[in-house]
Amino acid sequence: MLNCEPDDSAVITTTLGCQLAELPLTYLGIPLTLRRPTRAQMMPLVNKTAAKLPTWKSRLMDRSGRLVLVKSVLAAIPLHQILVLQPPKCILKLLEKIQRGFLWDGRAEANGGHCHVNWRAVCRPLSLGGLGVQDMERAGLALRMRWLCQIAPELYACIPKRHRKATSIRDGLTDHSWARDIHGVLGLQELGQYLMLWTEVEATVLTDQPDQLVWRWNANGVYTAKSCYRSTFQGSRACPAWKLLWKTWALPRVKFFHWLANKDRCWTAERLRRRGLQHHPRCLLCDQEPESMHHLTLACPFSRQVWYDTLSWLRLPCRPPDNELTLHEWWITARQHTPKPMRKGLATATLLVPWLIWKHRNSCVFDGEQPSTQRVNDRIKAEAALWARAGALGLRAVLPVDWDVH
Incomplete structure (x- = not known):
């Protein structure tokens, strides 16, 4: 009490x-x-x-x-x-x-x-x-935005409690009398909310119709916490590869790897060099160029041979990567040259192949294994069969018909 x-x-x-x-x-x-x-x-x-x-x-x-x-x-x-x-x-x-x-x-x-x-x-x-x-x-x-006072919470706190419920909307809009109810010293947050509220109030016109709350960030005009949370990212730049990463059937750890690779956060030789750490001067798979994530997944002759072999036995008509800047860019191009029933399988293979190339690269770096396209292809086939049995229906559509993956 x-x-x-x-x-x-x-x-x-x-x-x-x-x-x-x-x-x-x-x-x-x-x-x-x-x-x-x-x-x-x-x-x-x-x-x-x-x-x-x-x-x-x-x-x-x-x-x-x-x-x-x-x-x-x-x-x-x-x-x-x-x-x-x-x-x-x-x-x-x-x-x-x-x-x-x-x-x-x-x-x-x-x-x-x-x-x-x-x-x-x-x-x-x-x-x-x-x-x-x-x-x-x-x-x-x-x-907390569901509470109306949260429209401008810091500014609302500067209004004496006796004025918060005693003044009507009509009285507050008359000659901007609502602004005269604000007391105390205004900081940067209060000033920002004051300017935002002033702009909103300027466009307010009172009518005889009943009041109605309309939430502009939702199509039906109803407030939801989800739409409010998303609105706080308004103006942010979208990730073009997000559907390939998160909407494609693949193991969660494979998706996480591709998310890191998309941000260039995997410990390749190029990233080790930027950090001043010990690294191999050239790619261990081809021994021709410096190792970077783009080189490993798209440009390396070793990787391109693996891509060619994999697309061949998967019966996918698209060409292997060739001078594309990103994996997503190659996937968009390859998707246009792939029949619609095989596109989901192509997306899954797009995540599977770089993942196993990366694992083979790690075996060469840490376990002293020798680069071998045949060994990588065998691992891709074995993993693809396991994925198909686990529920990758799109991958089942492109696997050889004599494989028992059901």
Whole structure:
């Protein structure tokens, strides 16, 4: 009970048979206080999230498996609280630190070379080149936007409480009297929200029709947290290869590899050279040119021979890669020269071949194995058969008819 006299409180507690408690307190797992929650009040949330890690055998999982746990568990635990509270930024950073460390290194903290990609890029949607991990700050904003005062929360806090409900929309729009209700010193955030609100109010015209809330970021005009979250990325550049990476049938670890390769974050000789680390002067597969991800997957004579052999026994009529800048660019061209029933199989093969070329390259670097196109082709055939049995229906359509993959 807030702002109650002691006598009134005694009557209510006697009637209801309940106890009195003082703020701050925790109710349904949410810390309640008269002010914004402090770091100390939100630390149980961080501890609860970190306590999940020791129970998982992270060293037995690859990064694609850890990504699933980050999305479904570590990113979901704080949602209950950020729905109603705006945690301090230090708390959000601690939560993201736990997620980042578990994804890249399987523990609560990972720094430096363990983190292959900036966390802000990881938290972008799949279509924008990220991994689809929720950005805690953006997600909290989207969830709390359902409350009308969140249209300009910092500016709303500068309006005295006695004016918030006493002034009607018509009175506020008259001669811009709503602006005179703002008190206190305005910072950069408040000024930005003030200018945004002024622009919106200028275009407002009152009519005799009933009021209606229209959410411009959804086709039906209804607010959803999903559409609000996506709107925070408005103006971001889309990733042209995202459908090939994430809509094609392939193992999750293969998709994760291609996502890293698309961002040039695999440890090729070229990347080792840029970091000043020890590296081979030439590609170990062809011994002709410096090794880069583009060279390994598209330009290397060894890889092009593997591509040619694979496309031949898969009965795909498209030509192998030749001077394309990216794997996605070659796939778009090859898709145009492939019959429609075989296109899904082509997409799966586009992810499968570079993956096994990369694994063969690693065997040559770390295990001393000799480059062999025949060995790579045999591994591609064996893996393709396993993928077809596991559910790659598009791949079944292009495999030789005498293969038993059902």
